[in-house]
Amino acid sequence: MPKAVRYDEFGGIDVLRVDEVERSVPGDGQVLVRVKAAGINPSEAAIRTGAVKEIFPSTFPSGQGSDLAGVIEEVGAGVYGFSPGDEVIGFSNKRGSQAELVLVEVGDLTRKPEIISWEVAGGLYVAGVTAWGAVNSVEPKEGETVVISGAAGGVGSLAVQLARRTGATVIGLASEGNHEWLRSHGVIPVEYGDGVADRIKAVAPGGVDAFVDTHGNGYVDLALALGVAAERIDTIADFAAAAKYGVKTVGGAEAGPGAKVLSELAALIADGQLEVPIANVYPLAQVREAYTELERRHTRGKIVLRP
Numbered sequence: 001m002p003k004a005v006r007y008d009e010f011g012g013i014d015v016l017r018v019d020e021v022e023r024s025v026p027g028d029g030q031v032l033v034r035v036k037a038a039g040i041n042p043s044e045a046a047i048r049t050g051a052v053k054e055i056f057p058s059t060f061p062s063g064q065g066s067d068l069a070g071v072i073e074e075v076g077a078g079v080y081g082f083s084p085g086d087e088v089i090g091f092s093n094k095r096g097s098q099a100e101l102v103l104v105e106v107g108d109l110t111r112k113p114e115i116i117s118w119e120v121a122g123g124l125y126v127a128g129v130t131a132w133g134a135v136n137s138v139e140p141k142e143g144e145t146v147v148i149s150g151a152a153g154g155v156g157s158l159a160v161q162l163a164r165r166t167g168a169t170v171i172g173l174a175s176e177g178n179h180e181w182l183r184s185h186g187v188i189p190v191e192y193g194d195g196v197a198d199r200i201k202a203v204a205p206g207g208v209d210a211f212v213d214t215h216g217n218g219y220v221d222l223a224l225a226l227g228v229a230a231e232r233i234d235t236i237a238d239f240a241a242a243a244k245y246g247v248k249t250v251g252g253a254e255a256g257p258g259a260k261v262l263s264e265l266a267a268l269i270a271d272g273q274l275e276v277p278i279a280n281v282y283p284l285a286q287v288r289e290a291y292t293e294l295e296r297r298h299t300r301g302k303i304v305l306r307p
Contacts, residue, residue, distance in 0.1 A: 003019065
């Protein structure tokens with residue numbers, strides 16, 4: 001029987017386990033994917049703890065995960081354009097991607113370019129589509145300056161690259177250990193922490209035009225203090241500040257059809273124009289260890305499970 005991550009109640013990392021489950025049968029418009037890699041994300045940890053249960057209610061036992069890449073094992077009726085054996089990138093809206101076999105709606109898949117590794121493909125959806133949506137929401141333009149917090153994280157590492165593609169000057173807030181990586185991608189690195197506003201002003205004497213916050217913890221206030229207009233601030237992490245100040249909260253859901261954005265991001269990666277840093281890879285059985293590392297919030301890029 002195939003294995004899948006499950007939990008029976010809201011809680012910490014210790015509620016996670018890997019169970020044997022029944023093999024699913026694809027219905028109309030569905031495919032069964034044998035998962036080769038599945039990324040993990042902070043939003044999944046928030047759902048698991050119950051912190052966002054009003055927005056994302058759960059039924060138990062619950063699965064976990066959205067990101068996936070794998071090989072189509074079986075197709076249901078009404079599926080055209082995909083066949084068993086096809087390599088695909090996609091996502092599950094039913095919190096089930098952290099598993100050996102996953103049912104996926106055919107419209108939530110795109111083909112995986114051969115040149116892209118399983119780890120990169122499997123960790124692409126949530127971070128990639130969220131970065132795409134967040135950057136586009138603040139509309140950076142050539143000649144402008146945009147600041148991105150959490151610039152070396154799963155979303156931030158992609159957001160800085162997408163923002164640079166607009167021609168804007170990009171300032172990335174990150175720990176010093178990530179500064180060389182940011183410089184190598186054309187980003188001006190700035191250490192976060194006390195005095196960060198002065199350090200930003202020093203490298204952006206002409207001011208800041210837009211701000212993308214991927215981390216929370218006061219960055220919306222910082223953006224406003226730097227003189228950024230509320231309509232050009234986007235946070236994917238501090239919803240209380242967004243409600244207070246009227247800034248944007250655009251992420252993955254607003255980016256557009258997920259499979260379409262995935263396809264465009266995959267093309268950029270295949271063409272060498274976008275890098276998805278992989279921080280670490282864990283076997284499915286070590287899902288607790290993977291989330292322990294994720295929740296320290298000090299990784300560069302994505303953490304991925306390999307069933």
